[in-house]
Amino acid sequence: MDEDLEHMSRDQLLAEAKRLRAGIRGHRDSSGHALCWHHPALWGLLPEQDAPRPIVPDWPQFLRGCIRYRESLDEQLPDAPRSRAPYRE
Template identity: 65%
Template sequence: MGNIVVADNDLNSLSREQLIEEVIKLRDGIRKHRDSTGHELCWHHPDLWALLPEKTEPQIAVPEWPVFLKGCIRYRTSLDEQQPDAPRTAEGFKK
Protein backbone atom coordinates (compact mmCIF):
# COMPACT_ATOMS: atom_id res chain seq x y z
CA MET A 1 0.00 0.00 0.00
CA GLY A 2 1.25 3.51 -0.82
CA ASN A 3 2.26 6.17 1.66
CA ILE A 4 -0.58 7.71 3.62
CA VAL A 5 -0.71 11.47 3.25
CA VAL A 6 -0.81 13.27 6.60
CA ALA A 7 -4.33 14.50 5.75
CA ASP A 8 -5.41 10.85 5.43
CA ASN A 9 -4.48 9.87 8.98
CA ASP A 10 -8.16 10.32 9.88
CA LEU A 11 -8.85 7.02 8.13
CA ASN A 12 -7.13 5.16 10.97
CA SER A 13 -9.87 6.18 13.40
CA LEU A 14 -12.84 5.28 11.20
CA SER A 15 -14.92 2.18 11.78
CA ARG A 16 -15.45 -0.39 9.05
CA GLU A 17 -18.90 1.07 8.37
CA GLN A 18 -17.51 4.60 8.17
CA LEU A 19 -14.79 3.44 5.77
CA ILE A 20 -17.39 1.79 3.54
CA GLU A 21 -19.44 5.02 3.62
CA GLU A 22 -16.32 6.99 2.61
CA VAL A 23 -15.52 4.61 -0.25
CA ILE A 24 -19.09 4.87 -1.55
CA LYS A 25 -18.95 8.70 -1.37
CA LEU A 26 -15.63 8.76 -3.25
CA ARG A 27 -16.84 6.29 -5.88
CA ASP A 28 -19.96 8.40 -6.46
CA GLY A 29 -17.79 11.48 -6.97
CA ILE A 30 -15.45 9.66 -9.35
CA ARG A 31 -18.40 8.30 -11.33
CA LYS A 32 -19.95 11.77 -11.62
CA HIS A 33 -16.64 13.09 -12.95
CA ARG A 34 -16.17 10.09 -15.25
CA ASP A 35 -19.67 10.37 -16.66
CA SER A 36 -19.39 14.06 -17.48
CA THR A 37 -19.58 14.76 -21.17
CA GLY A 38 -19.67 17.55 -23.72
CA HIS A 39 -18.64 20.93 -22.36
CA GLU A 40 -18.60 19.59 -18.79
CA LEU A 41 -15.27 17.96 -19.66
CA CYS A 42 -13.60 21.36 -19.93
CA TRP A 43 -14.45 22.57 -16.43
CA HIS A 44 -12.50 22.17 -13.23
CA HIS A 45 -14.39 20.12 -10.68
CA PRO A 46 -14.48 21.64 -7.18
CA ASP A 47 -17.20 19.13 -6.21
CA LEU A 48 -14.69 16.33 -6.79
CA TRP A 49 -12.00 18.15 -4.80
CA ALA A 50 -14.50 18.72 -1.97
CA LEU A 51 -14.57 14.96 -1.36
CA LEU A 52 -11.13 15.26 0.26
CA PRO A 53 -11.05 15.74 4.04
CA GLU A 54 -8.84 18.83 3.91
CA LYS A 55 -10.86 21.91 3.10
CA THR A 56 -8.70 24.29 1.13
CA GLU A 57 -9.38 26.84 -1.54
CA PRO A 58 -7.68 25.47 -4.67
CA GLN A 59 -4.98 27.84 -5.89
CA ILE A 60 -5.43 27.53 -9.63
CA ALA A 61 -3.41 29.40 -12.24
CA VAL A 62 -5.36 30.44 -15.31
CA PRO A 63 -3.38 30.26 -18.57
CA GLU A 64 -3.37 33.22 -20.93
CA TRP A 65 -5.94 32.81 -23.73
CA PRO A 66 -3.59 31.62 -26.50
CA VAL A 67 -2.01 29.02 -24.21
CA PHE A 68 -5.42 27.99 -22.89
CA LEU A 69 -6.88 27.54 -26.37
CA LYS A 70 -3.83 25.54 -27.46
CA GLY A 71 -4.44 23.23 -24.49
CA CYS A 72 -8.14 22.90 -25.41
CA ILE A 73 -7.20 21.93 -28.95
CA ARG A 74 -4.68 19.38 -27.65
CA TYR A 75 -7.27 17.95 -25.26
CA ARG A 76 -9.86 17.66 -28.02
CA THR A 77 -7.27 16.06 -30.31
CA SER A 78 -6.49 13.50 -27.60
CA LEU A 79 -10.20 12.61 -27.48
CA ASP A 80 -10.08 11.91 -31.23
CA GLU A 81 -7.06 9.68 -30.67
CA GLN A 82 -8.42 7.86 -27.61
CA GLN A 83 -12.11 7.76 -28.51
CA PRO A 84 -12.33 7.95 -32.32
CA ASP A 85 -15.77 6.30 -32.40
CA ALA A 86 -17.37 8.48 -29.69
CA PRO A 87 -20.56 10.20 -30.84
CA ARG A 88 -20.13 13.82 -31.89
CA THR A 89 -22.41 16.69 -30.95
CA ALA A 90 -22.85 20.24 -32.17
CA GLU A 91 -24.64 21.24 -28.97
CA GLY A 92 -23.38 24.53 -27.62
CA PHE A 93 -22.45 25.37 -24.06
CA LYS A 94 -25.41 25.94 -21.72
CA LYS A 95 -24.96 27.81 -18.49
Protein backbone atom coordinates in the same frame (compact mmCIF):
# COMPACT_ATOMS: atom_id res chain seq x y z
CA MET B 1 -2.37 13.31 5.17
CA ASP B 2 -4.83 10.41 5.38
CA GLU B 3 -4.55 9.77 9.09
CA ASP B 4 -8.31 10.22 9.47
CA LEU B 5 -8.78 6.83 7.80
CA GLU B 6 -6.84 5.10 10.60
CA HIS B 7 -9.57 6.03 13.09
CA MET B 8 -12.63 5.09 11.02
CA SER B 9 -14.76 2.04 11.69
CA ARG B 10 -15.49 -0.47 8.96
CA ASP B 11 -18.90 1.10 8.38
CA GLN B 12 -17.39 4.58 8.20
CA LEU B 13 -14.77 3.38 5.70
CA LEU B 14 -17.47 1.79 3.55
CA ALA B 15 -19.50 5.00 3.62
CA GLU B 16 -16.39 6.99 2.67
CA ALA B 17 -15.59 4.62 -0.21
CA LYS B 18 -19.17 4.92 -1.51
CA ARG B 19 -19.06 8.74 -1.23
CA LEU B 20 -15.77 8.90 -3.14
CA ARG B 21 -17.00 6.46 -5.80
CA ALA B 22 -20.12 8.59 -6.33
CA GLY B 23 -17.94 11.66 -6.82
CA ILE B 24 -15.62 9.89 -9.23
CA ARG B 25 -18.58 8.52 -11.20
CA GLY B 26 -20.11 11.99 -11.41
CA HIS B 27 -16.88 13.30 -12.90
CA ARG B 28 -16.42 10.27 -15.16
CA ASP B 29 -19.97 10.54 -16.47
CA SER B 30 -19.62 14.20 -17.44
CA SER B 31 -19.97 14.68 -21.14
CA GLY B 32 -20.14 17.33 -23.81
CA HIS B 33 -19.15 20.81 -22.69
CA ALA B 34 -18.99 19.70 -19.05
CA LEU B 35 -15.66 18.03 -19.85
CA CYS B 36 -14.00 21.45 -19.97
CA TRP B 37 -15.08 22.77 -16.58
CA HIS B 38 -13.28 23.36 -13.31
CA HIS B 39 -14.43 20.61 -10.92
CA PRO B 40 -14.25 21.85 -7.32
CA ALA B 41 -16.99 19.41 -6.26
CA LEU B 42 -14.68 16.50 -7.10
CA TRP B 43 -11.76 18.00 -5.19
CA GLY B 44 -14.12 18.88 -2.34
CA LEU B 45 -14.39 15.17 -1.59
CA LEU B 46 -10.94 15.34 -0.02
CA PRO B 47 -10.78 16.09 3.71
CA GLU B 48 -8.24 18.91 3.44
CA GLN B 49 -9.94 22.27 3.16
CA ASP B 50 -6.88 24.33 2.24
CA ALA B 51 -6.51 23.17 -1.35
CA PRO B 52 -4.20 25.30 -3.46
CA ARG B 53 -5.80 27.66 -5.94
CA PRO B 54 -5.25 26.65 -9.56
CA ILE B 55 -2.95 28.63 -11.79
CA VAL B 56 -5.02 29.82 -14.74
CA PRO B 57 -3.24 30.07 -18.10
CA ASP B 58 -3.57 33.20 -20.19
CA TRP B 59 -6.07 32.93 -23.05
CA PRO B 60 -3.74 31.90 -25.91
CA GLN B 61 -2.11 29.15 -23.84
CA PHE B 62 -5.47 28.09 -22.43
CA LEU B 63 -7.03 27.75 -25.88
CA ARG B 64 -4.04 25.76 -27.16
CA GLY B 65 -4.53 23.44 -24.17
CA CYS B 66 -8.24 23.07 -24.95
CA ILE B 67 -7.44 22.18 -28.53
CA ARG B 68 -4.82 19.65 -27.43
CA TYR B 69 -7.28 18.13 -24.93
CA ARG B 70 -9.90 17.75 -27.67
CA GLU B 71 -7.29 16.20 -29.97
CA SER B 72 -6.42 13.71 -27.23
CA LEU B 73 -10.08 12.68 -27.07
CA ASP B 74 -9.93 11.89 -30.79
CA GLU B 75 -6.81 9.80 -30.17
CA GLN B 76 -8.10 8.00 -27.07
CA LEU B 77 -11.79 7.71 -27.98
CA PRO B 78 -11.94 7.69 -31.79
CA ASP B 79 -15.33 5.95 -31.84
CA ALA B 80 -17.03 8.10 -29.18
CA PRO B 81 -20.31 9.68 -30.26
CA ARG B 82 -20.02 13.30 -31.44
CA SER B 83 -22.29 16.22 -30.68
CA ARG B 84 -22.91 19.52 -32.42
CA ALA B 85 -24.79 20.92 -29.42
CA PRO B 86 -23.80 24.53 -28.72
CA TYR B 87 -22.61 25.59 -25.32
CA ARG B 88 -25.42 26.90 -23.10
CA GLU B 89 -25.04 28.32 -19.61
